[in-house]
Amino acid sequence: MIGKELLKVNNLKKYFPIQGGFLGRTVNHVKAVDDISFNVYEGETVSLVGESGCGKSTAGRVILRLEEPTAGEVIFNEINMTSLDKANLRKMRKDLQIIFQDPFASINPRQTVAQVLEEALQIQNLAPAEQRRSRALELLETVGLAPYQADRYPHEFSGGQRQRVGIARALSLNPKLIICDEAVSALDVSIRAQILNLLKKLQREFSLTYLFISHDLGVVRHISDRIIVMYLGRIMEIADKISLFENAQHPYTRALLSAIPIPRPGRKRERMVLAGDVPSAIDPPVGCRFHTRCPYVRDNCKEEVPQLRSAGNMAAGHLTACHYFEEINSP
Amino acid sequence: MSGLVHETSGVEHQPIRGASGLRIIYKKLSRNKAALIGGYLIVFFVIVSIVGPHLTVHDPVSVDYSTRLLAPSSDFWLGTDHNGRDIFTRLVHGMSITLYIGFLSVLIGVFIGVPLGIVAGYYGKIIDTFIMRCIDVLLAFPGILLAIALVSVLGGSIINVIIAVGIFSVPGFARIVRGSTMAVSKLEYIDAVRALGATDLRIIFLHILPNIVSPIIVQATIRVAIAILIASGLSFLGLGAQPPTPEWGAMLSQGRSYMFDHPHVALFPGLAIVSVVLAFNLFGDGLRDAFDPRSKA
Numbered sequence: 001m002i003g004k005e006l007l008k009v010n011n012l013k014k015y016f017p018i019q020g021g022f023l024g025r026t027v028n029h030v031k032a033v034d035d036i037s038f039n040v041y042e043g044e045t046v047s048l049v050g051e052s053g054c055g056k057s058t059a060g061r062v063i064l065r066l067e068e069p070t071a072g073e074v075i076f077n078e079i080n081m082t083s084l085d086k087a088n089l090r091k092m093r094k095d096l097q098i099i100f101q102d103p104f105a106s107i108n109p110r111q112t113v114a115q116v117l118e119e120a121l122q123i124q125n126l127a128p129a130e131q132r133r134s135r136a137l138e139l140l141e142t143v144g145l146a147p148y149q150a151d152r153y154p155h156e157f158s159g160g161q162r163q164r165v166g167i168a169r170a171l172s173l174n175p176k177l178i179i180c181d182e183a184v185s186a187l188d189v190s191i192r193a194q195i196l197n198l199l200k201k202l203q204r205e206f207s208l209t210y211l212f213i214s215h216d217l218g219v220v221r222h223i224s225d226r227i228i229v230m231y232l233g234r235i236m237e238i239a240d241k242i243s244l245f246e247n248a249q250h251p252y253t254r255a256l257l258s259a260i261p262i263p264r265p266g267r268k269r270e271r272m273v274l275a276g277d278v279p280s281a282i283d284p285p286v287g288c289r290f291h292t293r294c295p296y297v298r299d300n301c302k303e304e305v306p307q308l309r310s311a312g313n314m315a316a317g318h319l320t321a322c323h324y325f326e327e328i329n330s331p
Numbered sequence: 332m333s334g335l336v337h338e339t340s341g342v343e344h345q346p347i348r349g350a351s352g353l354r355i356i357y358k359k360l361s362r363n364k365a366a367l368i369g370g371y372l373i374v375f376f377v378i379v380s381i382v383g384p385h386l387t388v389h390d391p392v393s394v395d396y397s398t399r400l401l402a403p404s405s406d407f408w409l410g411t412d413h414n415g416r417d418i419f420t421r422l423v424h425g426m427s428i429t430l431y432i433g434f435l436s437v438l439i440g441v442f443i444g445v446p447l448g449i450v451a452g453y454y455g456k457i458i459d460t461f462i463m464r465c466i467d468v469l470l471a472f473p474g475i476l477l478a479i480a481l482v483s484v485l486g487g488s489i490i491n492v493i494i495a496v497g498i499f500s501v502p503g504f505a506r507i508v509r510g511s512t513m514a515v516s517k518l519e520y521i522d523a524v525r526a527l528g529a530t531d532l533r534i535i536f537l538h539i540l541p542n543i544v545s546p547i548i549v550q551a552t553i554r555v556a557i558a559i560l561i562a563s564g565l566s567f568l569g570l571g572a573q574p575p576t577p578e579w580g581a582m583l584s585q586g587r588s589y590m591f592d593h594p595h596v597a598l599f600p601g602l603a604i605v606s607v608v609l610a611f612n613l614f615g616d617g618l619r620d621a622f623d624p625r626s627k628a
Contacts, residue, residue: 066522093528106519110541119537120527169523 003042006209007063007177010037012072014055014062018282030281032058034233035072040177045203045210047220049256050230051278056213059230060179063211064096065089077176094124097170101182103162107154113140113165114150120172139168142205144198160191164198171202179211184219196223217260221245226317229253232281232289235308239318247313249320249329252290288323296328359621366617372610380427389417391424392575400593410595412585414575418596421577422603428578429607432493432562433555439497440558441551444504449535449543451505452512463509466502474499478561482570489578492571496558507550511543545622552615556608563604579604 013036015029033055040046048056061067063074065081074081076096084092100106107116117136121127127135137147143164154162163183170178180199184192196219202208214220220227227244229237229252237250248254251272258272274293279285285292291301300323308319311326322328360366384391389407395415403410409418451462469477481495515521516539524538563580565571572578574585579600586597 061522064526066525090528090530093526096526098523098526100519100523102519106523108520108524108538108542119524119529123524123527123529123533166523169527173527 003044005039006042006077007040007211008073008075009039009059009063010073010075012036012059012062012074013070014058014067015070028282031233031284032281033062034284036230036233036235037072038228038235038238040209040211042176042209043203043207044225045212045223047212047214047224047227048230049214049217049220049227051215053232053278053281054230055233055281056215056230057181060098060181060211060213064093064098064179066098091124094126094173095176096179097173097175097177098179098181099163099166099170099183101185103159103166103186104154106166107162107169109154112151112153113145113157113168116165116169117172120169124173126173135172139172140165142171142202143168144194158191160187160195163187163191163195167195167198167202171206174206175208177209177211179213181213182215183212185214185216192219199223217256229256232278232284234289235321236290237318237320238308239320240315243315243318247315247318249311249314249318249325250290250322251294251296251325251328253320288321296324298324356618356621360617363617363620365613366621369610369613369615369617372606373614376426376430376607376610379423380430383423383426387417387420387423389420391416391421391577394575400589400596402593403595409599410593412582412596413589416575418582418599421582422579422599425577425579425582425600425603428489428572428576429559429562429604432489432496433559433607433611436493436496436558436562437500437551437554439494440500440504440554441547443497444501445508445547447501448505448508448510449512449539452509453516453531453535453539455513459509462505466505469498470502474557475561475564478565479568479570482565487565487570487573489572489576492562492565495565496561499561500554500558503554504547504550507546508543511546512539515539515542549615549619549622552611552618556611556615559604559611560608 012033013031014033015031017026018028018030019025020027036055036059038046048059050056058067062069063081065074065084069082072082076092079092081089081092107113111119114133114136117139118132121132121135122129137150140147140150145161145164145168149157149161154165157165163186166183183199184195187195199210200223203210210223212220212223221241224241226238226240228235229244229250231252237244237248237253239248244253245257248257252274255272255274258270272295274295276293279289279292285302287303288294288297288301288306291297294301304323306321306323308321310319314320360370393416398407398411398415400413400415401407401411407417407419409422411417412421447462447466451459472480478492478495478499481498482491485491485494521534521538524534529538562571563578563583566578566580567584569581569584572581574581582600583597583604586593586600589596
């Protein structure tokens with residue numbers, strides 16, 4: 001792996017209470033993230049992929065403590081984020097930033113672009129008042145916007161340009177890690193490529209680490225070093241990009257990969273179509289979360305929770321959470 | 332990448348500072364005839380309340396039995412009341428009292444209700460439950476009854492009426508502000524500034540408050556009308572302004588005894604109240620439509 005461990009997520013859980021009944025008691029929980037652990041190394045891009053509702057965005061928000069975790073810890077740069085008090089957390093926030101999915105909702109409509117960036121600098125006290133403006137203009141140029149656009153309001157920009165503003169805001173604090181929460185999903189395909197290339201360029205220039213949350217495997221393949229596949233709040237498989245795309249072990253990962261369209265007419269991939277829908281995260285299946293839809297399901301899958309593990313034919317760091325992947329994948 | 336910089340350079344706008352939103356509101360408002368009439372009437376009433384008292388020739392309070400209960404004439408435009416005072420003069424002098432009650436009591440409502448609503452909506456959970464249950468208690472009283480109770484405890488005077496009506500308008504503001512705050516707090520840009528490390532105070536004052544002013548303005552305008560109506564009602568019941576203050580509700584109440592033989596004594600104060608309340612209601616409704624992003628500019 002590349003540098004040192006920058007982010008360590010240990011047994012992270014996030015349950016959202018469901019209130020019901022006359023007195024609004026907690027009747028149940030949505031287990032959005034249920035016991036996930038992974039590491040992110042300095043300078044790499046790790047992707048969290050999965051279907052809608054698998055908990056990938058929640059995981060990102062909990063890591064930033066935009067949501068309080070139910071259990072587990074997030075260790076960033078050897079500091080335990082989960083135990084920080086409010087004041088220390090605010091200071092810490094400059095090292096971790098986030099880029100949101102919806103470029104229309106992620107900027108205050110009543111602030112000009114320059115105000116957005118100057119405020120970020122002001123909050124973390126990174127530049128004296130008289131230098132904030134010039135720093136903001138510099139940031140705009142870094143993300144490919146022109147200084148003359150600085151005094152415009154968000155509604156005067158296109159989606160791609162707004163996303164650039166969002167990136168500039170995240171960059172303004174010189175963070176070490178940026179969480180890209182579906183950062184390009186809302187953009188047109190052509191703009192998407194530009195933004196992805198911009199993110200790659202910035203990563204080289206500022207030695208950034210990305211945690212890239214996406215449901216789009218094409219995008220993930222383009223940008224990631226390592227990929228984490230999530231399903232119903234749990235991690236199914238972790239692998240570097242090449243191992244995952246060439247040598248996926250988990251039946252769920254293989255089903256996902258087989259759904260990527262091939263841009264060549266006439267050529268067909270062997271599709272592995274999953275039956276049914278994703279079960280509810282309120283009462284997730286016992287045992288392996290995937291057993292209700294797995295074509296290779298056996299009795300044991302319905303009882304015992306599979307742990308992440310490796311085998312001889314897999315690259316270092318490639319882990320998968322399936323009891324029977326060796327048998328399933330043997331020819 | 333360099334080509335992207337000029338994505339929109341074909342259309343050169345002048346940077347607009349905050350004006351664009353207001354301009355759209357004004358445009359929508361000026362197409363709404365009823366709201367315009369309401370707005371002009373409010374401006375007219377404000378001018379009358381400031382300039383009017385200096386232009387009237389009769390005295391609004393001194394009693395003169397020789398001119399008792401006269402019908403409208405060129406000398407007494409709207410006639411005289413049972414104490415021989417010119418009703419038109421009293422209405423003009425009462426205008427400032429009416430507006431004063433309306434604006435001040437709504438201001439009290441805003442200053443108490445808005446912070447309560449923001450705190451409840453932003454922090455949620457137990458704080459929200461506590462504040463909103465207190466508000467529910469206030470709401471459970473019929474408004475006029477609450478005002479009567481407060482005034483009878485505090486004693487009848489214009490200031491006490493203002494306080495009573497102000498407290499009566501707190502729940503309306505708290506509820507509307509709580510709802511808007513909850514909606515705005517869930518938006519991604521609030522998360523974004525929180526991720527930058529902003530304090531709760533900064534988020535509330537710089538990011539939530541500016542985005543919920545429009546419902547507050549609309550509510551305030553409509554509330555002015557309700558406040559005027561309730562204050563008049565209290566004075567009518569003898570709990571508000573005391574004689575000889577030319578308060579419209581009190582005038583209406585005094586005119587009641589002469590209603591059948593001299594209807595003008597009660598009629599004109601009543602019409603004055605109706606016109607002011609109507610003006611504020613029309614303008615408030617127009618504002619609400621204008622602030623509604625779904626309505627067309």
